[in-house]
Amino acid sequence: xxxxxxVFILLGGMAVLGALGMVTLRNLFHSALAMILALFSIAGIxxxxxxxxLAVVQVLVYVGAIAMLILxxxxxxxxxxxxxSAVRNRQWPLALAVSAGLLAVLAVALVRAAWxxxxxxxxxxxxxxxxxxxxxxxxxxxxxxxxxxLVAMVGALIIAREARE
Amino acid sequence: xxxxxxxxxxxxxWISGKLSGFLPPWGVTLAMMVITIxxxxxxxxxxxxxxxxxxxxxxxxxxxxxxxxxxxxLGIAQPVADVLKLIVKEVIVPARADVPVYFLAPVVMVAPxxxxxxxxxxxxxMVPADISxxxxxxxAVTSITTLALLMAGWGSGNKFSLLxxxxxxxxxxxxSIPLLLAFLAVVLVSGSLSLVRIVEAQASYPFLLAQPLxxxxxxxxxxxxxxxxxxxxxxxxxxxxxGYHTEYSGVGFAMFFLAEYIGMFTVxxxxxxxYLGGWHGPLLPPxxxxxxxxxxxxxxxxxxxxxxxRVRVDQLMNLSWKVLLPLSMVNVAVVALVDKLGLRLGxxxxxxxxxxxxxxxxxxxxxxxxxRAAAAARPAWQVREA
Numbered sequence: 001x002x003x004x005x006x007v008f009i010l011l012g013g014m015a016v017l018g019a020l021g022m023v024t025l026r027n028l029f030h031s032a033l034a035m036i037l038a039l040f041s042i043a044g045i046x047x048x049x050x051x052x053x054l055a056v057v058q059v060l061v062y063v064g065a066i067a068m069l070i071l072x073x074x075x076x077x078x079x080x081x082x083x084x085s086a087v088r089n090r091q092w093p094l095a096l097a098v099s100a101g102l103l104a105v106l107a108v109a110l111v112r113a114a115w116x117x118x119x120x121x122x123x124x125x126x127x128x129x130x131x132x133x134x135x136x137x138x139x140x141x142x143x144x145x146x147x148x149x150l151v152a153m154v155g156a157l158i159i160a161r162e163a164r165e
Numbered sequence: 166x167x168x169x170x171x172x173x174x175x176x177x178x179w180i181s182g183k184l185s186g187f188l189p190p191w192g193v194t195l196a197m198m199v200i201t202i203x204x205x206x207x208x209x210x211x212x213x214x215x216x217x218x219x220x221x222x223x224x225x226x227x228x229x230x231x232x233x234x235x236x237x238x239l240g241i242a243q244p245v246a247d248v249l250k251l252i253v254k255e256v257i258v259p260a261r262a263d264v265p266v267y268f269l270a271p272v273v274m275v276a277p278x279x280x281x282x283x284x285x286x287x288x289x290x291m292v293p294a295d296i297s298x299x300x301x302x303x304x305a306v307t308s309i310t311t312l313a314l315l316m317a318g319w320g321s322g323n324k325f326s327l328l329x330x331x332x333x334x335x336x337x338x339x340x341s342i343p344l345l346l347a348f349l350a351v352v353l354v355s356g357s358l359s360l361v362r363i364v365e366a367q368a369s370y371p372f373l374l375a376q377p378l379x380x381x382x383x384x385x386x387x388x389x390x391x392x393x394x395x396x397x398x399x400x401x402x403x404x405x406x407x408g409y410h411t412e413y414s415g416v417g418f419a420m421f422f423l424a425e426y427i428g429m430f431t432v433x434x435x436x437x438x439x440y441l442g443g444w445h446g447p448l449l450p451p452x453x454x455x456x457x458x459x460x461x462x463x464x465x466x467x468x469x470x471x472x473x474x475r476v477r478v479d480q481l482m483n484l485s486w487k488v489l490l491p492l493s494m495v496n497v498a499v500v501a502l503v504d505k506l507g508l509r510l511g512x513x514x515x516x517x518x519x520x521x522x523x524x525x526x527x528x529x530x531x532x533x534x535x536x537r538a539a540a541a542a543r544p545a546w547q548v549r550e551a
Contacts, residue, residue, distance in 0.1 A: 029319055033266070036312060056301045064308025064341070068334050071315055075331060126297055127358055 008048055015041035028074050036067045053127050172450065174290035201293050205282050213426040214244035220467050227471035251422075254415035261322030262412065270320055271413070271420035274313035278424040280306040281431045286361050288444045288451040299360040300348055303435055304341060307390070310424060311337045314399065314409045317421070321412035329408025332478065333399035336389055339485040340396075344386035346493035347379045350500045351439045354515065364443030371442035375515035378496050378523050380440045382489055384465070387432035389485070391425060393466055395473035398481060433462040488530070495522055 018038030025031045046055035225232030233240030284299040286292035318330020355366040389396040400408030437458035446454030
């Protein structure tokens with residue numbers, strides 16, 4: 001086992017642990033912290049794959065901003081003093097069915113996949129190539145994603161406005 | 166004096182040369198890593214100790230006082246006394262604390278505060294790792310400290326701590342957006358995300374001249390990012406006791422303190438690297454020039470703390486979202502336009518454009534403030550009619 005493999009197993013284990021903690025911990029704040037652990041381990045896996053830019057953006061956007069806003073949201077909407085919360089609610093059979101279905105689909109796909117190795121070396125340009133790709137061949141999906149975010153933002157504003165009046 | 170200019174490169178070669186006599190190559194690499202880390206840590210701890218001394222002296226001068234003057238000549242041993250006091254103090258855990266989160270928070274605070282020093286270039290050969298995305302790496306790892314503040318605020322089980330933590334998150338998330346946009350403009354000017362390349366690109370002139378508006382935005386955002394006065398509302402003592410570190414004593418408090426001062430040094434170093442030309446300068450060795458520039462910005466921060474009153478929460482948010490964010494977007498657009506036009510006039514187009522944008526923004530803000538003041542001066546029934 002090489003050093004890279006050892007690091008990968010460590011990071012992967014941390015990510016899985018974090019994800020498990022997120023769904024099983026009874027305390028919402030602790031689950032959010034577990035989610036951050038998972039996100040952070042994934043950033044580590046990006047570094048291992050030599051995708052430095054993705055790793056940095058993962059930490060900056062997910063750990064630094066989105067996770068913070070989720071925690072913020074939890075604290076503003078939930079009762080801060082009542083700390084423990086139920087892990088299950090009335091929809092658990094439905095959720096179980098959906099998760100089991102997704103797991104089945106993923107398992108079939110994973111077993112059937114041939115896992116071909118790339119025959120060419122990964123691109124070396126990094127950020128420059130990524131930028132050119134986003135502005136060139138992938139300009140449309142990039143713009144559509146931006147519009148989606150804009151719509152979500154305007155929607156959030158409208159909901160907040162109605163609640164106030 | 167080539168030997169003095171390259172003192173640290175020489176030391177590095179000398180030590181690794183000595184080590185390679187009895188260690189395998191990987192051992193030498195490992196030993197050099199450990200030596201670099203220990204040297205940086207020692208440098209940072211001593212710097213933080215004496216930053217507190219310098220700050221107290223500067224603030225005392227501003228307030229026409231003497232500052233620390235009891236421990237040792239000129240009070241020079243004051244930081245040592247402070248550190249000893251903090252270390253021997255009892256660690257008190259609040260009854261309602263969430264113990265694991267409470268004890269994890271100081272660790273999560275200090276570790277990311279140290280990470281930027283892996284990529285900050287102090288001199289031509291004085292950078293532990295010259296990674297290709299260093300400009301993003303530094304804000305990314307320092308953004309983890311936000312998590313620590315929230316953990317401290319929540320884990321303490323105290324409403325003042327929690328409010329401080331929430332304020333810290335709101336402030337840091339708001340100010341990191343204009344900050345990153347200001348950095349983006351520098352990246353556009355220099356054409357690189359590597360801090361070493363950005364410093365090398367400033368050999369003829371510092372980017373302060375090409376990015377006057379960007380520098381001011383970045384300076385304001387950096388002061389807010391490290392929770393310094395006038396943006397210290399997460400620990401506003403008149404409202405929140407001490408904010409998120411209300412419940413920390415002894416070593417826990419010392420960790421927060423250490424991380425905050427390291428953070429100050431980090432953002433000052435970033436500003437010096439991105440806008441003031443990093444290690445470039447005549448006569449003196451490069452690392453001395455770098456430290457001079459960093460301390461210049463640190464003194465500006467002390468000066469701000471000594472002269473400005475604390476802003477209110479609403480003023481803080483308005484400044485970030487309504488003033489700094491639009492201005493930083495205009496700044497990026499102007500830089501992109503200048504770059505696209507391909508004017509090869511050095512810093513002149515950027516300087517002129519930056520000054521024009523600043524003048525327009527100042528005029529707009531002034532008229533709006535006048536209008537608001539006029540509205541406030543009118544009797545209430547007139548305002549309602551209008």
